[in-house]
């Protein structure tokens with residue numbers, strides 16, 4: 001029996017990945033007693049020269065959040081790849097748009113970072129915080145409301161009590177399921193093929209995205225000169241692409257990417273993920289809140305998933321800390337409503353925008369093709385509109401939580 005597991009915490013977070021780990025650090029550095037319950041053991045080292053298949057495009061807002069929880073320096077030491085330009089174009093027409101951080105007066109548009117680099121930095125920060133306890137490996141068993149606390153039983157029988165239980169346990173969230181929170185689900189009937197590739201020409205610190213009739217193909221610049229690809233396509237084509245031998249795959253990929261960086265000459269391991277949209281109908285219940293993929297999953301075409309989750313974490317931390325500062329019980333539904341109102345609308349708008357892009361770019365109907373090509377060209381020429389798009393892509397628009405404003 002772990003002695004720490006019988007303690008009473010202010011907050012218990014199920015899932016200590018990017019979103020749960022960030023929330024835990026934000027709350028513990030403000031002095032709250034936090035328990036993080038995480039099923040997966042940390043991976044402290046990895047083979048030199050290898051690249052994690054899970055790579056995130058991290059916005060400037062997320063960078064600020066990581067700085068606020070004192071993780072950014074460790075993430076930078078672990079390796080980040082800034083991208084200074086973004087080029088998006090349509091495979092079936094002349095429409096194209098180009099963003100350049102210099103035109104926007106910013107040092108960078110964002111960063112490409114391996115998931116394991118962020119996780120290692122968060123784990124190190126969590127270790128340093130005296131009011132944070134990590135229970136790992138440990139899995140959620142059950143929970144029930146008991147007076148002024150949530151009583152959480154772990155799969156191994158240990159019991160944790162907390163005034164607020166947070167589900168940061170990903171798309172298949174058990175917290176959400178056990179709380180009977182319904183979801184809106186849409187299967188995109190698409191899969192994303194991901195891999196690390198080498199191209200003949202340098203990636204030019206640019207994030208590239210070509211819209212094909214079957215879905216978008218992104219090349220994200222890695223710091224060692226290679227690129228991480230996310231190729232969203234039909235499940236049939238994804239299966240076929242993963243089954244091809246390396247040379248055939250490279251040929252198909254070079255053609256699909258229009259040889260924008262010359263030929264693609266090497267590929268590492270390939271993997272594929274089903275793509276779907278999920279949105280929890282509620283983010284909160286009495287003494288319970290959902291953050292990150294537990295609350296919403298979006299299409300990866302704009303690389304916003306984890307960034308939205310980090311904004312959830314920063315917003316929930318602010319709501320909890322504001323309530324504590326004025327002596328209110330932060331676990332009450334009435335108090336958590338502010339968090340739900342704050343984040344649900346923003347996340348829903350981003351999901352709708354992604355669906356809109358997907359619908360418009362996925363159509364081969366001539367009027368839509370013409371419209372989208374004209375729209376891309378028009379936005380590219382209209383500086384104020386373009387600035388608005390760039391500001392959204394960098395995560396710097398909207399009602400940002402304090403941790404993302406610093």
Ligand SMILES: Cc1cc2nc3c(=O)[nH]c(=O)nc-3n(C[C@H](O)[C@H](O)[C@H](O)COP(=O)(O)OP(=O)(O)OC[C@H]3O[C@@H](n4cnc5c(N)ncnc54)[C@H](O)[C@@H]3O)c2cc1C
Nearest residue numbers: 015017019039057139140169170292293303304305306307
């Ligand atoms: C192909 C693809 C590309 C993507 N690219 C991007 C991108 O470029 N940029 C971006 O922002 N997003 C991207 N995303 C989305 C991003 O991967 C997710 O939004 C993000 O990983 C969600 O983080 P999370 O912490 O909420 O959940 P997760 O990363 O799923 O973490 C959940 C954690 O909870 C733990 N857990 C689960 N159940 C339990 C339990 N019962 N008990 C204890 N622990 C538990 C798990 O072990 C895990 O550590 C992409 C997604 C896909 C599929």
